[in-house]
Amino acid sequence: ALAILSDIVSHDAVDKEKVKRTTSAPFLLRKDTGFILRRSDVEGGEMAGIRDAATLNKPGSMANDPAFVWDEATGLPTLYTECETPALEGSYEVNGIEVETVYTALKKHVAEYTLEKASEASGVPVETIAELSRVYKEDGPVFLYAVYGIDHYRNGHLFMQTMALVHALTDNISRRGSSLGGFSCLGDQMLLNFAATATKSGRKAYTDIPQCDLANVISSGKHKGKEYPIKALMFASSNAMSNYAEQNKWFNDILPNVDFVLTLETEFTDTARYSDIVLPVAFWTEVNDLRVNNYANPFVLYAHKAMEPLYEAKPDSEVIALIAEGLGLADDVPLRTPEEWIELLLNGAPINKRGITLDALQEHAALRGVGLEDQPFVRGANGAFPTPS
Numbered sequence: 001a002l003a004i005l006s007d008i009v010s011h012d013a014v015d016k017e018k019v020k021r022t023t024s025a026p027f028l029l030r031k032d033t034g035f036i037l038r039r040s041d042v043e044g045g046e047m048a049g050i051r052d053a054a055t056l057n058k059p060g061s062m063a064n065d066p067a068f069v070w071d072e073a074t075g076l077p078t079l080y081t082e083c084e085t086p087a088l089e090g091s092y093e094v095n096g097i098e099v100e101t102v103y104t105a106l107k108k109h110v111a112e113y114t115l116e117k118a119s120e121a122s123g124v125p126v127e128t129i130a131e132l133s134r135v136y137k138e139d140g141p142v143f144l145y146a147v148y149g150i151d152h153y154r155n156g157h158l159f160m161q162t163m164a165l166v167h168a169l170t171d172n173i174s175r176r177g178s179s180l181g182g183f184s185c186l187g188d189q190m191l192l193n194f195a196a197t198a199t200k201s202g203r204k205a206y207t208d209i210p211q212c213d214l215a216n217v218i219s220s221g222k223h224k225g226k227e228y229p230i231k232a233l234m235f236a237s238s239n240a241m242s243n244y245a246e247q248n249k250w251f252n253d254i255l256p257n258v259d260f261v262l263t264l265e266t267e268f269t270d271t272a273r274y275s276d277i278v279l280p281v282a283f284w285t286e287v288n289d290l291r292v293n294n295y296a297n298p299f300v301l302y303a304h305k306a307m308e309p310l311y312e313a314k315p316d317s318e319v320i321a322l323i324a325e326g327l328g329l330a331d332d333v334p335l336r337t338p339e340e341w342i343e344l345l346l347n348g349a350p351i352n353k354r355g356i357t358l359d360a361l362q363e364h365a366a367l368r369g370v371g372l373e374d375q376p377f378v379r380g381a382n383g384a385f386p387t388p389s
Contacts, residue, residue, distance in 0.1 A: 174380030
């Protein structure tokens with residue numbers, strides 16, 4: 001990935017006008033601190049010296065304290081919000097501060113990652129890496145479909161960070177047919193009516209414990225400085241023992257400190273293997289279900305069950321409702337059929353305006369949830385990105 005990025009920028013095979021408009025590539029970078037030169041660096045004010053991520057990521061922070069670019073037309077430093085002709089490359093001086101563009105710094109940073117070096121490190125032939133780079137430089141659009149897998153390896157996040165740069169520089173995020181990763185184009189466009197499924201009492205079956213801190217909370221019995229004894233764990237749609245980092249933590253810090261582990265599963269995963277009780281839930285082909293999180297798929301899908309659940313298996317929703325009833329929580333989690341849950345989720349949801357109802361889904365199986373056939377959804381189309389920066 002770094003070699004592809006290096007090859008692209010060393011040949012300036014980027015969509016320069018798009019890069020200037022939609023990325024931070026033309027922003028001026030301070031050589032003394034490595035931070036982007038902002039208005040407060042020159043004019044002072046309440047934002048002066050603030051460079052912590054929490055503050056900079058607040059909505060509007062870039063609008064309140066915009067970055068400087070170098071205006072090619074005037075030969076002067078200008079706020080990016082006021083400049084139509086920013087320089088993509090170059091080193092300059094602003095009020096005694098030595099700066100260079102982000103793109104210039106990037107070129108220097110990745111220059112060492114040659115195709116040959118990448119081939120030697122990865123075992124992938126130089127010709128193969130060069131061909132992938134050529135596709136980005138000359139062909140396209142490119143859709144890099146990467147979901148899970150790379151994140152199971154150390155520093156896997158750097159792969160996606162690098163490829164995000166590749167896609168941003170070659171206009172393969174916001175043009176028709178391009179994309180990066182496995183985002184759901186329905187996820188932020190077409191909310192379901194989850195409020196209809198909320199419990200009347202306001203109780204919830206989950207906490208604000210981060211997954212990566214679960215082992216610490218269970219082994220210490222404390223959370224946010226308070227006593228927080230966890231006595232039982234229940235898993236559904238999750239193989240935690242395989243998917244969380246450091247499996248030995250489960251053996252050493254989690255399982256010895258809980259009294260009971262229950263898992264709802266369709267197969268004998270590691271988590272199921274180390275549970276006290278495993279309840280068999282219906283497989284995908286054994287239950288009617290709604291699917292909206294279809295990675296980069298604009299359709300709402302209805303999965304018709306192909307057969308009745310075998311043996312003692314039941315749909316997850318029925319199992320959870322029966323457990324709730326046994327705990328005296330039947331009002332919180334009433335027993336409903338999968339179809340009744342789907343109707344609740346669809347009722348009053350924005351997608352109702354498209355005529356997407358349970359009846360329509362049962363008839364057609366797939367209905368377009370976002371975009372039109374001749375005007376598909378494109379994230380960031382016409383520069384309409386969700387953040388000001």
